[in-house]
Amino acid sequence: MATASSTVRLLLDLIALPSVNPAFLPAGDARTGEAGVAAFLGEYARRGGLAVEFQEAAPGRSNLLARLTPSGPVKQRVLLAPHLDTVGLPALDLLLRPKMTKGRITGRGACDTKGCVAAMLSALLAVAKSGTRPTETEIIFVGLVDEENGQTGSRHYAQHGPRAALAIVGEPTRLEVVTAHKGDVWLQLKTLGRSAHGATPHLGRNAVHAMARVVEVLETDYAASLKSRSHPLLGSPTVNVGSIRGGTQPNIVPAECVISIDRRTLPGESEAGVRREITALLRRHKLKAEFENLRLAACHPLETDPGLPLVQSLCRAAERKRTVGVHYFCDAPPLAAGGIPSVVFGPGDIAQAHTADEWISIASLERGTAILEKFMRGLA
Numbered sequence: 001m002a003t004a005s006s007t008v009r010l011l012l013d014l015i016a017l018p019s020v021n022p023a024f025l026p027a028g029d030a031r032t033g034e035a036g037v038a039a040f041l042g043e044y045a046r047r048g049g050l051a052v053e054f055q056e057a058a059p060g061r062s063n064l065l066a067r068l069t070p071s072g073p074v075k076q077r078v079l080l081a082p083h084l085d086t087v088g089l090p091a092l093d094l095l096l097r098p099k100m101t102k103g104r105i106t107g108r109g110a111c112d113t114k115g116c117v118a119a120m121l122s123a124l125l126a127v128a129k130s131g132t133r134p135t136e137t138e139i140i141f142v143g144l145v146d147e148e149n150g151q152t153g154s155r156h157y158a159q160h161g162p163r164a165a166l167a168i169v170g171e172p173t174r175l176e177v178v179t180a181h182k183g184d185v186w187l188q189l190k191t192l193g194r195s196a197h198g199a200t201p202h203l204g205r206n207a208v209h210a211m212a213r214v215v216e217v218l219e220t221d222y223a224a225s226l227k228s229r230s231h232p233l234l235g236s237p238t239v240n241v242g243s244i245r246g247g248t249q250p251n252i253v254p255a256e257c258v259i260s261i262d263r264r265t266l267p268g269e270s271e272a273g274v275r276r277e278i279t280a281l282l283r284r285h286k287l288k289a290e291f292e293n294l295r296l297a298a299c300h301p302l303e304t305d306p307g308l309p310l311v312q313s314l315c316r317a318a319e320r321k322r323t324v325g326v327h328y329f330c331d332a333p334p335l336a337a338g339g340i341p342s343v344v345f346g347p348g349d350i351a352q353a354h355t356a357d358e359w360i361s362i363a364s365l366e367r368g369t370a371i372l373e374k375f376m377r378g379l380a
């Protein structure tokens with residue numbers, strides 16, 4: 001068995017290591033993102049008897065792969081895949097001093113997602129140490145870079161990493177097994193008018209007024225139509241007009257207006273499909289607006305078959321009768337898009353992620369470690 005103290009000690013060490021995603025560091029900051037964490041864990045895994053390699057996903061940023069090979073030939077693989085980066089906060093240095101009080105560990109990354117890192121690696125090392133490794137399943141701990149920003153690590157792994165029958169992506173799910181979450185499509189719409197002097201508005205065409213009608217239709221008709229679609233774990237898709245920008249000053253008829261739209265999608269919906277239905281909606285209402293090209297990657301929805309044998313084994317180890325859906329993104333969709341069935345699982349609660357006093361309960365951390373170990377032992 002992995003001892004509770006080995007997971008706790010590993011988590012305390014991890015919190016003390018800086019790991020802010022470089023995308024959130026000020027320009028010129030010399031800190032090196034999650035590289036220090038990857039190096040530390042690589043050494044830790046090697047001492048524990050795992051075969052370690054690094055996979056460069058972006059310059060200076062490498063995923064960590066630590067393998068436990070089976071006793072026989074490799075017939076399938078399972079990935080334990082938490083991310084190594086964290087978000088930053090102004091009081092960052094304070095959060096790098098982990099505290100342990102009242103059954104909790106507090107510090108940046110405690111729940112998102114160094115708790116998962118510690119639980120997954122401790123459980124795998126316990127299996128490695130026990131001498132009874134799985135007969136035909138190779139288990140790879142994959143520490144992924146850049147989850148909090150562009151998911152570069154999981155996108156790279158999906159293209160270049162070894163195939164697997166299941167990836168357990170580490171995020172704080174309160175030890176639920178997550179098989180679904182919504183996707184997200186960000187779009188911009190633009191209306192064009194004709195500028196004129198504010199004293200003679202009839203000589204122009206007001207782009208803000210045109211957009212006001214578009215917003216109204218999106219927030220009423222379109223939003224209502226989305227409510228008629230539903231997914232058993234995720235509910236209905238949604239639309240939100242999140243920003244509007246148009247015109248320059250009161251005495252000029254505005255020539256241009258732009259809105260941004262956040263459209264949360266269900267499995268089966270695509271960005272192209274969303275664009276098509278909005279175009280049709282505007283046409284029906286005789287409104288004219290054009291899509292602008294927004295260079296933001298859409299996040300795909302996740303839907304993994306809860307009936308897959310390995311998913312069922314994980315549910316049994318976690319004593320969960322059914323899988324659940326969540327509302328946040330993670331590395332699971334990029335891995336799933338690359339053909340690796342993926343679920344999300346880990347100790348801690350997403351409600352504490354990214355907060356100023358991020359914490360994880362030690363009981364959850366220990367239980368998560370025990371569940372993962374039980375699952376892996378079941379692969380023997």
Ligand SMILES: [Zn+2]
Nearest residue numbers: 112113147171
């Ligand atoms: Zn996370």
